[in-house]
Amino acid sequence: MAPTLSVKETTGNQSSWNTLLPDFPKGPLSKYRKKASFNWKEMAVFLDGEDIIRLKNRIFSALENDPFFARHAGEELSREKYQELTFLRCKRLFEYDFLTQQEIIENPLKILNLVICIGMYDWSPCLQFFLHCGVFGGTVLSASKRFADFVKKIYNMEIFGCFALTELSHGTNTKGIRTTATFDHNTQEFIINSPDFEAAKFWVGNMGKHATHAVVYAQLYTPDGQCQGLHSFLVQIRDTKTLLPMPGVMVGDIGKKIGQNGLDNGFAMFHNVRIPKENILNITGDVSPEGKYSSSFTDVKDRFSAALGSLSTGRILITAVSATNLKLALSIAIRFSATRRQFGPTDEEEIPVIEYQTQQWRLLPYLAAAYALDYFSKSLFENFVEFYAGLLTKQKSQRQADLGREIHALSTASKPLSSWTAQQAAQECREACGGHGYLAMNRLGEIRNDNDPNCTYEGDNNVLLQQTSNYLMSWMNCIRNKVPFESPLGTINFLQDYHHIIGWKFKANSVDDCMDSSVPLAAYKWLVCYLLRESDLKLRKEKQSGHSDFEAKNNCQVYYCRSLAIAFVEQTVLQRYHDYTHDPDIPSTLQPVLKNLSALYGLWSLSKHLAVLYQGGYVSGEQVGRFIQNAILELCSRLKDDAVALVDVFAPPDFILNSPIGKASGELYKNMWAEILQGNKVLNRPSWWAEFCINKPVTGRLSSRL
Numbered sequence: 001m002a003p004t005l006s007v008k009e010t011t012g013n014q015s016s017w018n019t020l021l022p023d024f025p026k027g028p029l030s031k032y033r034k035k036a037s038f039n040w041k042e043m044a045v046f047l048d049g050e051d052i053i054r055l056k057n058r059i060f061s062a063l064e065n066d067p068f069f070a071r072h073a074g075e076e077l078s079r080e081k082y083q084e085l086t087f088l089r090c091k092r093l094f095e096y097d098f099l100t101q102q103e104i105i106e107n108p109l110k111i112l113n114l115v116i117c118i119g120m121y122d123w124s125p126c127l128q129f130f131l132h133c134g135v136f137g138g139t140v141l142s143a144s145k146r147f148a149d150f151v152k153k154i155y156n157m158e159i160f161g162c163f164a165l166t167e168l169s170h171g172t173n174t175k176g177i178r179t180t181a182t183f184d185h186n187t188q189e190f191i192i193n194s195p196d197f198e199a200a201k202f203w204v205g206n207m208g209k210h211a212t213h214a215v216v217y218a219q220l221y222t223p224d225g226q227c228q229g230l231h232s233f234l235v236q237i238r239d240t241k242t243l244l245p246m247p248g249v250m251v252g253d254i255g256k257k258i259g260q261n262g263l264d265n266g267f268a269m270f271h272n273v274r275i276p277k278e279n280i281l282n283i284t285g286d287v288s289p290e291g292k293y294s295s296s297f298t299d300v301k302d303r304f305s306a307a308l309g310s311l312s313t314g315r316i317l318i319t320a321v322s323a324t325n326l327k328l329a330l331s332i333a334i335r336f337s338a339t340r341r342q343f344g345p346t347d348e349e350e351i352p353v354i355e356y357q358t359q360q361w362r363l364l365p366y367l368a369a370a371y372a373l374d375y376f377s378k379s380l381f382e383n384f385v386e387f388y389a390g391l392l393t394k395q396k397s398q399r400q401a402d403l404g405r406e407i408h409a410l411s412t413a414s415k416p417l418s419s420w421t422a423q424q425a426a427q428e429c430r431e432a433c434g435g436h437g438y439l440a441m442n443r444l445g446e447i448r449n450d451n452d453p454n455c456t457y458e459g460d461n462n463v464l465l466q467q468t469s470n471y472l473m474s475w476m477n478c479i480r481n482k483v484p485f486e487s488p489l490g491t492i493n494f495l496q497d498y499h500h501i502i503g504w505k506f507k508a509n510s511v512d513d514c515m516d517s518s519v520p521l522a523a524y525k526w527l528v529c530y531l532l533r534e535s536d537l538k539l540r541k542e543k544q545s546g547h548s549d550f551e552a553k554n555n556c557q558v559y560y561c562r563s564l565a566i567a568f569v570e571q572t573v574l575q576r577y578h579d580y581t582h583d584p585d586i587p588s589t590l591q592p593v594l595k596n597l598s599a600l601y602g603l604w605s606l607s608k609h610l611a612v613l614y615q616g617g618y619v620s621g622e623q624v625g626r627f628i629q630n631a632i633l634e635l636c637s638r639l640k641d642d643a644v645a646l647v648d649v650f651a652p653p654d655f656i657l658n659s660p661i662g663k664a665s666g667e668l669y670k671n672m673w674a675e676i677l678q679g680n681k682v683l684n685r686p687s688w689w690a691e692f693c694i695n696k697p698v699t700g701r702l703s704s705r706l
């Protein structure tokens, strides 16, 4: 695969940038655009490449010109209407068929960009489409060749799919799933059953109203009564001609959610539902006609990992989806902050709120995080593409197995990091826009609420972090015994220097010394080693004091393993972004601002761990804390005049961003006013006017009845 994220890509010339990226309208934001230290078009082309920008333009303009995607000011859709519109939009996505197989093979990053572009418009149709084609379709596709005919039906929408793992009473604990699939060798069928309503499949996207088929995870029972563990099965849940439930299936919608309400999340119970033997998705095991179980995995644990392997795709995608929400929220809040004026040094002059130190400190570290996480999510996606190619070609090498473990460990921490960062940023951006941030039309509430489940689905963030710390702790024996080790992506290779790193101390002697990301990076390496040592000691102590493995692990999470996983993933994100921004091949016009972003992301993230850095003796004395704080403030101040151009690089067109206060013109009040006046019945008196004007209350009439 071509190294599409390599910095060696050409950035073209001014005239090609202008063709790809039109100028913004002149207006209140022009002042900041002129102050920027770099050309935003050069940056956009440098980061994405011309081909991806052309793809984005194609998608954005298709949506903008399509009546099905029209936005209507003041529109308030009922949930049913919103679900219907979401489905109509999803159908349009089939009709557009934005990417050919060939384009995806040539540059897999295009699929990620497709998800991002559609999601920037609205996550409901995006998730509906990709749950069907990607999560459901991808699982069937990777099972075996015998589903080839079925796969065709998926991609021409003859059927519609969903992915049903979670149950009403079990989600994170996948081993606790209770749906059963019992093989009947007399009829060569599996019989699917939900033992009771608590084992009903629950939360399943697309299942609520329209999915016809589901990938159902169930405990496989062979005729000898043996449970062979969790396997997945293709089950038809609705008739494709009528959308009525299939015999034995009770299926419905779980109700209104906090966000993503265009998507129909549903439940299903199965009562003796018979499916052909061939419908087992034989990824991890199969049964013979006589009912004998076979699996290419001899180890039960390996089989379990493989059964859940497809979840890594979702977690990597969610890392990127959350980074996208971060970009959307920041585009709105930074454009607003550069145009909204409050107070000033004199009575005559009010200044844009972005000039305030607090506003800079609240927003600009998130801007740096958006750049770092965007880069990381794309690079992790590229790593995953390599792994997936190995899966499809049935590679059984040690490298392939190690790569799977490493990607699992990275994605189970990058999803939490990215989704939490976006969630906190969306709230900060909401508040940074004051009251106007709370107006639904400005979209920050929608971004916050639609991002929220990224912290939960595809695995609860707090529980997923345990997977990453388990992986890190698994190297402790090698570290203790000084046995050399390395991982395919090299993310844990620095731990070989553990005994040396653990003795490091903070070296910078001034604020100036701290202005490069190498400083927080060194601190992070120490922090990971320290937290690894502390977590390992704590675990051993817990076990020595007589606690079971379960209890001991549980007692090691807070302040130990959980912090370890977070520090590790922050370190990994920073390492990749540091290497990228410090590459000598980066255009000299862009490098200074990129290095500032890298330093700010590193120092700001690290500053949340200051207590542990002091506690473990990596830093001492009050000066170090001050250096870090002052360096953060200095970087915020340096980036302030670049902030508008930095969001111009990633902000989608106004139609997609859909926020009057976030529009590219910066005509904050004109844009809001226009939207408000186009609202539904804004100037009308209420339909219930008579309740005030005619039917007056009789004060105290009800008090005697209390």
Ligand SMILES: CC(C)(COP(=O)(O)OP(=O)(O)OC[C@H]1O[C@@H](n2cnc3c(N)ncnc32)[C@H](O)[C@@H]1OP(=O)(O)O)[C@@H](O)C(=O)NCCC(=O)NCCSC(=O)/C=C/CCCCCCCCCCCCC(=O)O
Binding pocket: 111, 115, 127, 130, 131, 133, 134, 135, 138, 163, 165, 166, 171, 172, 173, 174, 175, 205, 301, 304, 305, 306, 308, 309, 310, 311, 312, 313, 314, 317, 318, 321, 404, 405, 408, 456, 457, 458, 459, 460, 463, 464, 467, 470, 471
């Ligand atoms: C991880 C768990 C919590 C583990 O539970 P536990 O029982 O404790 O098990 P362990 O002992 O820890 O694990 C045993 C070993 O297995 C290893 N393991 C586990 N999982 C994996 C894995 N995925 N890969 C590799 N290895 C794995 C583990 O490390 C252990 O090994 P070792 O002992 O350390 O060596 C687990 O139970 C769990 O996963 N829980 C969470 C459940 C979950 O995630 N459910 C998801 C349900 S589906 C859902 O939520 C859907 C949501 C809808 C929105 C999705 C949005 C997706 C993004 C966009 C669309 C995608 C587009 C696709 C594009 C395209 O392809 O076209």
Ligand SMILES: Cc1cc2nc3c(=O)[nH]c(=O)nc-3n(C[C@H](O)[C@H](O)[C@H](O)COP(=O)(O)OP(=O)(O)OC[C@H]3O[C@@H](n4cnc5c(N)ncnc54)[C@H](O)[C@@H]3O)c2cc1C
Binding pocket: 163, 164, 165, 166, 169, 170, 171, 172, 173, 202, 203, 204, 205, 257, 260, 265, 453, 456, 457, 458, 459, 460, 462, 463
């Ligand atoms: C919008 C949305 C869409 C979804 N779509 C789908 C779908 O399409 N298909 C599907 O199968 N599922 C779907 N899900 C379900 C989702 O995958 C689960 O909700 C998720 O895996 C979390 O599981 P849970 O809800 O059982 O949480 P629980 O596991 O019950 O978690 C509850 C709390 O307990 C804590 N907890 C649990 N175990 C531990 C532990 N070992 N240590 C410490 N704390 C613990 C958690 O941190 C959490 O705070 C969706 C969910 C949402 C919100």
